[in-house]
Structures are given as structure tokens and as C-alpha cells.
Amino acid sequence: MATKKEATKKNKQQDVRHHVKTFWKIFLGFILVFILFFLLASWGVFGSLPDETSLENPEKNLATEIISSDGKTIGKFYKENRTPVSFDSLPDHLVNALIATEDARFYEHSGIDGRGTLRAFAFMGSRGGASTITQQLAKLFFTDQRASNKLERLTQKVKEWIIAIRLERRYTKEEIITMYFNEYDFLNQAVGIESAANIYFDKPPSQLTTSEAAMLVGMFKNSSLFNPNRRPELVLKRRNVVLSQMEKYNYISEKVMDSLQALPLDLKYTPQGHDEGSATYFREYARSFMENWIKEHPKLDGSNYNIYQDGLKVYVTIDSKMQEYAEKAVKKHMAHLQEAFDDQNKNNKTAPFRDITEEETESILNSAMRKSDRWRQMKKDGKDEEEIIKSFKKKVAMRVFSWKGDIDTTMTPLDSIRYHKSFLQAAMMSMTPQTGEVKAWVGGIDYKHYKYDMVKKGRRQIGSTFKPFVYATAIDQMHMSPCDTLPNTIYTIPAGRYGLLKPWTPKNAGGGYGGMVTLKYALANSINTITARLIDRVGPEPVIDLVKKMGVNTENMPAVPSIALGTPDVSVFEMVGAYSTFANEGVYVEPILIQRIEDKNGTVLYQNVPKTKDVISNETAFVTVSLMEGVTQSGSGSRLRGTGREGSPIYKNAVTGYPYNFTNPIAGKTGTTQNNSDGWFMGMVPNLVTGVWVGGDDRATHFRSTGYGQGATMALPIWGMYMKSCYADKDLDVSTGNFKRPANLSIETDCSKWRQGNPDIEEIPDEFDF
Known part of the structure; x- marks a missing residue:
């Protein structure tokens, strides 16, 4: 018979075995529950799981990339970047x-x-x-x-x-x-x-x-x-x-x-936001191009591509380095130019406008108010006009543009319109004339605050930059030479000719009449009377036909002789394409921006095919280029040679006003319009044509003097800074050589002997360029 002690020991052993069994039951139960839970989850009881197809090819929003000609992503379109x-x-x-x-x-x-x-x-x-x-x-x-x-x-x-x-x-x-x-x-x-x-x-x-x-x-x-x-x-x-x-x-x-x-x-x-980064204006152009392209080029299943999620690759002609140099040149020059402009407006009661009445000022501001996003949104929200106008006169917190960075401030929306109109704008485009490839595109000074693209959408009077088209027509029709001479005297085209209601007698800016001058000297110094004589000889219609073949929209260009002095409104995009015809031996190549489009798998969906057109002979093109070389040798563009006057109204602390010191062949033309509202410079070397425009949002926004407001001061420095950077970058291979001379050239272009024989001709100061 077991003792009490043995019985107790036996009971303890039984308890241990019981606890062990219980532990294993609980543990195994937990494992089973976990396995069951795991199985139930895998069966979708607790919510669906992706099927094998989803795992194999997960649906994701992929950004469309914009890839520059040198292989750099310069922008994207995306919902998720x-x-x-x-x-x-x-x-x-x-x-x-x-x-x-x-x-x-x-x-x-x-x-x-x-x-x-x-x-x-x-x-x-x-x-x-x-x-x-x-x-x-x-x-x-x-x-x-x-x-x-x-x-x-x-x-x-x-x-x-x-x-x-x-x-x-x-x-x-x-x-x-x-x-x-x-x-x-x-x-x-x-x-x-x-x-x-x-x-x-x-x-x-x-x-x-x-x-x-x-x-x-x-x-x-x-x-x-x-x-x-x-x-x-x-x-x-x-x-x-x-x-x-x-x-x-x-x-x-x-x-x-x-x-x-x-x-x-x-x-x-x-x-990489849509309003930030490089080439913002060009990227908006690319977006518009893509949105139109996808409407006309559906997928194989009939659905449309989505530029925000299909991962397309858009290969463009923009060179990321040249784009960077262009943007830096615009920013540097325009910040200095704005200081000079603000200084001139300190005592201007109608600033930033000039030479207009208070009623005209109010009309400009009211028009801008009605075109604003704020007006459109409030109108969409059902607000009446009186309420909307009142809101424009109530101060609100906002962020405004400045060259030193955006400023957080409080002002009325109407005051902000006037404030933003006080900034001068700029546009620039650079293109390879032989291929039509656009290498740089700057549509304004700041895309976040100024969405309007002045490269392609904006059209402004072009001033004397139109004159080479008149000269080219005369050379083409009459085989004229840059060394041919015409009298630099007052010239009148009578009423009735070309439908004129009254006689037209253009004047030379700042005077400067007298003597016989060569065509090369006349274009270099932008002598209006010579241009008037030429367009009277060839007629306005042939000039209009010429620029139309060069890609300029001539629909609203009147066939009157005053177009010779640059009264038409033309875009920077059109001007660069047209000037490229001269640099490309008379062949117009339509500007190219989108080279090809690929899907996310690399399949080519679109390949650009260049569009070309023979416009003028290679001889006419070369002679016209030779004429424009004179602009940078002795005319208003001579400051590119480092021979401009000492000092500068814009760069007050500079040792010399225009320290570019280019020695290579450069053809170009400056342009300034009425009241200094628009300043232009078109510059060419054999493999790069670049156009620059500077002016205000409104023509009433301008400098008070031509010394500041001419194209040689407003626009030319941007070209100079840009080209200095391009030449410093040897990878770009921008030409420093001569323009190609035709083998069959029969027109004399060297006028140095004529200049030596006429030492008494008085040169017109480069400040006066209309």
C-alpha cells in the first residue's frame, strides 16, 4: 500500500503531464488556428488578394518622360512621378x-x-x-x-x-x-x-x-x-x-x-513639378503636342494613350546644356534690365505704363482682370460681375514674383496685376538650321507666374529684323550686290501706289542723311530710306511671298511698303525658322521639336520626318548673310566684337559695356519698334540660329529712351551671354567658322575697297536702330 508521500508525488506527475498535454493542445490549436487564418486569408475571406496575373503584371501609373537630345530627362507628365x-x-x-x-x-x-x-x-x-x-x-x-x-x-x-x-x-x-x-x-x-x-x-x-x-x-x-x-x-x-x-x-x-x-x-x-525645373515653357508645348497626337494615334485596341500613366518616352531636340545656358542668360540679363527699368519708373505716375492716359491704363488693367484665372473661376462658381470686381479690390495673402525669389505679401488682386505687368518679359529660341532641331526654348521669365509662351504664341512687331527679307528679295530679283550703292536721302512713295491713301515718307532715326551708301552699310546701320527704296523696287507682295515660304504666317500682313520697317507682328518661333533659311543655303527646314515617341516597352510610335522647302538660291542666301555680317562688324551688333561704347546703362559696374569679344563670323540684325516697346536680336553662326525678343506684356510698358529700349541693349546681351556659354562648352561643337560660300557665286560681297574710297560717309550711331 502506497504511502501518502508517494501518492502526492504521483498526483504531481499527473498534473505535470496534464499541463504539458494542455500546453501542446493550446499550442497546436494556435498553430491550427493560425494555419486556418492563413488559409482563410489566402482564400480571400478577409478581403480579396491579387490574382496571379496582377502579380505578374501589376497596374501602375508610369510617368511620361521628356528626354533631351543629350539623353537627359528634362521633364515628365504624371499623376505619380x-x-x-x-x-x-x-x-x-x-x-x-x-x-x-x-x-x-x-x-x-x-x-x-x-x-x-x-x-x-x-x-x-x-x-x-x-x-x-x-x-x-x-x-x-x-x-x-x-x-x-x-x-x-x-x-x-x-x-x-x-x-x-x-x-x-x-x-x-x-x-x-x-x-x-x-x-x-x-x-x-x-x-x-x-x-x-x-x-x-x-x-x-x-x-x-x-x-x-x-x-x-x-x-x-x-x-x-x-x-x-x-x-x-x-x-x-x-x-x-x-x-x-x-x-x-x-x-x-x-x-x-x-x-x-x-x-x-x-x-x-x-x-520636377510642372511649374518648376528646366524648359518649363517647352514642356507645356510638348504636353499640347502629345495631347493632340494621342487623339489621332490610338492604341491597337482602339483606346487612347494616357500621357500621365502609360510611361511613354518623348525624345525631343532640346539640348539640356544649351537650354540651361539660355535660361541663365535670360535670367542674368533680365534681372539687370529690370533694375534699370524700375529706376526709370520711380517718378512715372502711370508706371509701369508710359505715354498713355489714366483711362487707357484703367482699360489695360480691366482687360487683364477679365482674362485672369481668378475671374474665370469666380464666373464658373456663379458669382455676378459686381461681386467679382469687388473681390479684386480686397487685399488677400498671395505670393508674387521677384528676381530675388518669390515674395509672400498681402495686396489686392488688381494691384498684383499691375505689379506683375511691371516686369519686362523675354523670349528666346535657338535652332540648328540644317536639321530644324530646336536646341533651346525660353518662353518667358518665369513659368509659374507668367504662363503665356512668347516663343510660339506671342506675336510682336519685329522692327528692323524684317529688313533682311526686303534685301533678300532685291538680291533675288535684281541680282544686287552688298556693294551696290543708293542715295541716302529722303524718299517718298506717292499716294495711290500699293493702295496708299497718302504719301509715305519714312525717316532715318536720328537723322544721318546724305551721300551714297552701300547696301551693306545701309543694313548695318539700319537706314530706313534705303529699305524704302528697295521695297518700292521689288514691291511688298514678293517680300510677303518670301517670308511665307520661310514659315511666317502672313495671313494678317498687309501688302504695304511700311512692312519693310518691321510693322508686322511675328513670333520668335517663326523668325528663327525664317532666318535659318539664310544660314541653310536658301532651304527652309520646318522647326522640329519632337523627334520620336516610344511606348514603355521601347516600341516606336512616332518618328518625325523633316519638312524642307527650297525658297531662294544658295547665292541669294549667302549674299544676304554677308549683308548681315556687316551688322556685327560695324553696325548696332558690333558690340558683340567688344567694340561697343565704354560703359553701359544696364551693366553699370562692368569694365566695358559689352565684353563678348567674339572674333568669329556672326550674321545678325537688331530691331527696335515704336516707342521702344519691343527689342529684338537675331543672331546666326553657320550651325546655330538664335532669336531673342524683350518687351513688356503691353506695348505701353517700355523704356523712355532708345539708349535703353533698343534691341541692341534689351535683347542682344542675352544672345551674347548664351553664345559665350555655348562656345565654352566644347562638347556642343558650335561653329566658329565661315558661312558656306557657294561655288558659283557671281555677286561681289567684299565692299572694303568701296569703304576706302568713301572716307567722308558719316556712320549713324548704333543707339538709333528702328
């Missing part, structure tokens, strides 16, 4: 930084890290989470935002595990890493590593340094928290943590880690 890259485009140190920081055993697990999961359970997440890169990708791809309660979060986590396992079965490790980099939102409109590298460091992912790669990988933890634009110090610390992880797992040495951790972030923030 995402452009996928391949694994080969990811440098090793970028991949290593990700693995070292986010998932050290990435190549060892199959989607779920068992060791990491057990550690997370054991220490309740205090020693780090257990999400693998694959799980994080699953979350980015297929799950909703963070769950609102623990049960939903558990369900979501199980879904992530299921999807992660499926992803591992279907994709290689390299593909998973690539998708993760392509999907993550790095903020500031940088979705995916390609956008992030370009926006934060202005370079493609393949060129990222180890330090830069570490910073971007550090953002994976929480891009909102580690935002370089808002918390650079915090981001720097996070970057150094990533570098420490890379050293821990032997991707870099301790010495390298120490040196990299000592570096600053060295951001080169380059936003």
Missing part, C-alpha cells in the same frame, strides 16, 4: 545599402524571415521589426493604408506574408529589389528611385555615390519623417546609420564609413 529602372541601373552600393539596412538575410529567406519574426515576437518589436524587403514590397503593391485596429492589422500582416511568399515564387531576388526601388515614394514628387535620384541629386541612379545612396535608403524607414528638405539634420543622422549598417555587414570598411559619415548631404534639389 514614377519611371521604372532595371536592376542593371542600380549601383551595387545602393543595393547593398538597402540589404544591410532593411533585410540582412534577404538572400537566405523565401519572403518571411523566421528568425526575425521570432525575435520580434520575443522582444515585442523592441529590437526591430521582422518585415523583409519582400513583405515591404507586398505592402506597397497590394495592401491598403495602415489598419485602424489590431485585428485589421493582423489580417493585413497575414496578407502581406501570403503575397510575399507568392512574390518570392514568381520573381527573382533582383526583380524584387528592383520593384521595391521603383515603387517607393520618396516625397517631393519623387516616386521611385529614378525620380528620387534626379530630384535630390540631379543625376540618374547609376551615378549615385555611396553617401547619396545611403541617404535615399535611409528614407525607406519613413520618408515623411526623413525628408531632406524639412529635416536635413535628422536625415544626415539617418544616412550615417545606414553607413554604419553597411560597415557592420562588411559592404564598406570602417575607414570608408568614417570618411563618408563626415560628408555633408550635398543635396542638389531639382524639383
Whole structure:
């Protein structure tokens, strides 16, 4: 018979076995429940999961890229600024930084890290989470935002595990890493590593340094928290943590880690918003082109392409470097020019307008008010006119433009209209005449505040830049030479001729009559009486026919002799195309902007075919170019040679007013319109033609004197700065040689002997150029 002590021991043993059995039942039950929960989730009981097709080809919004002729992305159209890259485009140190920081055993697990999961359970997440890169990708791809309660979060986590396992079965490790980099939102409109590298460091992912790669990988933890634009110090610390992880797992040495951790972030923030970045006006043109193109070129299934999500690639003719040089030249000159303009308006009661009445000023402002976005929106919202006008006179907080950066201020919308009209505008286009490829396009001074594109949409009087067309017609019709002479005297075209209601007697700006002058001298000094004689000899109609063949819209160009002095309104786009005909031996090539369009798989959808037209003989073209070379040798363009007068009303602190010192052949023409409202310069070298216009939004916005308001002062410096930069960049190969001389040239172009024989001719000052 067992003793009491033995019975107690036996009972304890039975209790232990019972507890063990209970533990295993609970544990197995938990496992079964978890497996059941896992199965139910995989069957879609807790919400649908993506099918195999979705995993194989996930639907994503892909940005359309605008790619320059030198291979740089200069803009995008997107809902999400995402452009996928391949694994080969990811440098090793970028991949290593990700693995070292986010998932050290990435190549060892199959989607779920068992060791990491057990550690997370054991220490309740205090020693780090257990999400693998694959799980994080699953979350980015297929799950909703963070769950609102623990049960939903558990369900979501199980879904992530299921999807992660499926992803591992279907994709290689390299593909998973690539998708993760392509999907993550790095903020500031940088979705995916390609956008992030370009926006934060202005370079493609393949060129990222180890330090830069570490910073971007550090953002994976929480891009909102580690935002370089808002918390650079915090981001720097996070970057150094990533570098420490890379050293821990032997991707870099301790010495390298120490040196990299000592570096600053060295951001080169380059936003890619629609209103920011490079070539903003051109990008808007490209958007309009694409929207029209997709209407006429549907997909094979009949649906239309979407430029915001189909990942198209638009290859354009713009050169990113030349575009940068053009924008810098406009910005530098216009900031100085604006200072001079503001200085002249200090005592002008009607500023920024001049030579108009208060009633005319009010009319300009009221017209602008009715054309504003604010007016259109309020009208759309059902507001009556009286209420809208009252709102324009009530002060509100706003951001306005200045050359030193945008200003946050408070003013009435009507005052802001007047304020923004006080800024002079500029437009510029540069083109290769032999191919028609447009290399630079600046449609205004600031796209964010001034949306209207003055390169193609804007049309302004062109002044003396029209005169070469008159000379070219005379050369073509009458075989005239630059050395032929005409009397520099008052000339009148009588009433009745060309439908004139009264006699037309143009005057030379600043006088300067007398003697016989060559055509070359006359064009160089923009002598109006000579141009009047020429257009009377050839007639206005042939001149209009010529410029029409050169791509100028002549629909509203009257066939009257006054067009010879530049009364027609023409765009910069048309002028550059027309002048390119002279540089291209008489052949007009329609300006090209879009070279080709590809879909996201690289299939060519559109290929531009150049459109050309023989307009004049190569002899006529060369002789006209020779005439325009005289403008930069002895006329108003001579300041490009560094021979302009000392000092400058714009660059007061400069040693010399126009220190360009070009020595190579340059053909060009300045132009100034009535009251100095518009300043032009058209400049050509053999393989590059560039046009520049400067003026106000309204013709009443102008300088009070020709010394400031002429094309040689307003527009020519932009050309000079731009070309200096282009010549300094040897990769661009901008010509410094002579224009091509025709083999059969029969017209004399060297007038030096005539000048030597006529020493008494008085040159007209370059300030007077109409």
C-alpha cells in the first residue's frame, strides 16, 4: 500500500503531464488556428488578394518622360512621378545599402524571415521589426493604408506574408529589389528611385555615390519623417546609420564609413513639378503636342494613350546644356534690365505704363482682370460681375514674383496685376538650321507666374529684323550686290501706289542723311530710306511671298511698303525658322521639336520626318548673310566684337559695356519698334540660329529712351551671354567658322575697297536702330 508521500508525488506527475498535454493542445490549436487564418486569408475571406496575373503584371501609373537630345530627362507628365529602372541601373552600393539596412538575410529567406519574426515576437518589436524587403514590397503593391485596429492589422500582416511568399515564387531576388526601388515614394514628387535620384541629386541612379545612396535608403524607414528638405539634420543622422549598417555587414570598411559619415548631404534639389525645373515653357508645348497626337494615334485596341500613366518616352531636340545656358542668360540679363527699368519708373505716375492716359491704363488693367484665372473661376462658381470686381479690390495673402525669389505679401488682386505687368518679359529660341532641331526654348521669365509662351504664341512687331527679307528679295530679283550703292536721302512713295491713301515718307532715326551708301552699310546701320527704296523696287507682295515660304504666317500682313520697317507682328518661333533659311543655303527646314515617341516597352510610335522647302538660291542666301555680317562688324551688333561704347546703362559696374569679344563670323540684325516697346536680336553662326525678343506684356510698358529700349541693349546681351556659354562648352561643337560660300557665286560681297574710297560717309550711331 502506497504511502501518502508517494501518492502526492504521483498526483504531481499527473498534473505535470496534464499541463504539458494542455500546453501542446493550446499550442497546436494556435498553430491550427493560425494555419486556418492563413488559409482563410489566402482564400480571400478577409478581403480579396491579387490574382496571379496582377502579380505578374501589376497596374501602375508610369510617368511620361521628356528626354533631351543629350539623353537627359528634362521633364515628365504624371499623376505619380514614377519611371521604372532595371536592376542593371542600380549601383551595387545602393543595393547593398538597402540589404544591410532593411533585410540582412534577404538572400537566405523565401519572403518571411523566421528568425526575425521570432525575435520580434520575443522582444515585442523592441529590437526591430521582422518585415523583409519582400513583405515591404507586398505592402506597397497590394495592401491598403495602415489598419485602424489590431485585428485589421493582423489580417493585413497575414496578407502581406501570403503575397510575399507568392512574390518570392514568381520573381527573382533582383526583380524584387528592383520593384521595391521603383515603387517607393520618396516625397517631393519623387516616386521611385529614378525620380528620387534626379530630384535630390540631379543625376540618374547609376551615378549615385555611396553617401547619396545611403541617404535615399535611409528614407525607406519613413520618408515623411526623413525628408531632406524639412529635416536635413535628422536625415544626415539617418544616412550615417545606414553607413554604419553597411560597415557592420562588411559592404564598406570602417575607414570608408568614417570618411563618408563626415560628408555633408550635398543635396542638389531639382524639383520636377510642372511649374518648376528646366524648359518649363517647352514642356507645356510638348504636353499640347502629345495631347493632340494621342487623339489621332490610338492604341491597337482602339483606346487612347494616357500621357500621365502609360510611361511613354518623348525624345525631343532640346539640348539640356544649351537650354540651361539660355535660361541663365535670360535670367542674368533680365534681372539687370529690370533694375534699370524700375529706376526709370520711380517718378512715372502711370508706371509701369508710359505715354498713355489714366483711362487707357484703367482699360489695360480691366482687360487683364477679365482674362485672369481668378475671374474665370469666380464666373464658373456663379458669382455676378459686381461681386467679382469687388473681390479684386480686397487685399488677400498671395505670393508674387521677384528676381530675388518669390515674395509672400498681402495686396489686392488688381494691384498684383499691375505689379506683375511691371516686369519686362523675354523670349528666346535657338535652332540648328540644317536639321530644324530646336536646341533651346525660353518662353518667358518665369513659368509659374507668367504662363503665356512668347516663343510660339506671342506675336510682336519685329522692327528692323524684317529688313533682311526686303534685301533678300532685291538680291533675288535684281541680282544686287552688298556693294551696290543708293542715295541716302529722303524718299517718298506717292499716294495711290500699293493702295496708299497718302504719301509715305519714312525717316532715318536720328537723322544721318546724305551721300551714297552701300547696301551693306545701309543694313548695318539700319537706314530706313534705303529699305524704302528697295521695297518700292521689288514691291511688298514678293517680300510677303518670301517670308511665307520661310514659315511666317502672313495671313494678317498687309501688302504695304511700311512692312519693310518691321510693322508686322511675328513670333520668335517663326523668325528663327525664317532666318535659318539664310544660314541653310536658301532651304527652309520646318522647326522640329519632337523627334520620336516610344511606348514603355521601347516600341516606336512616332518618328518625325523633316519638312524642307527650297525658297531662294544658295547665292541669294549667302549674299544676304554677308549683308548681315556687316551688322556685327560695324553696325548696332558690333558690340558683340567688344567694340561697343565704354560703359553701359544696364551693366553699370562692368569694365566695358559689352565684353563678348567674339572674333568669329556672326550674321545678325537688331530691331527696335515704336516707342521702344519691343527689342529684338537675331543672331546666326553657320550651325546655330538664335532669336531673342524683350518687351513688356503691353506695348505701353517700355523704356523712355532708345539708349535703353533698343534691341541692341534689351535683347542682344542675352544672345551674347548664351553664345559665350555655348562656345565654352566644347562638347556642343558650335561653329566658329565661315558661312558656306557657294561655288558659283557671281555677286561681289567684299565692299572694303568701296569703304576706302568713301572716307567722308558719316556712320549713324548704333543707339538709333528702328
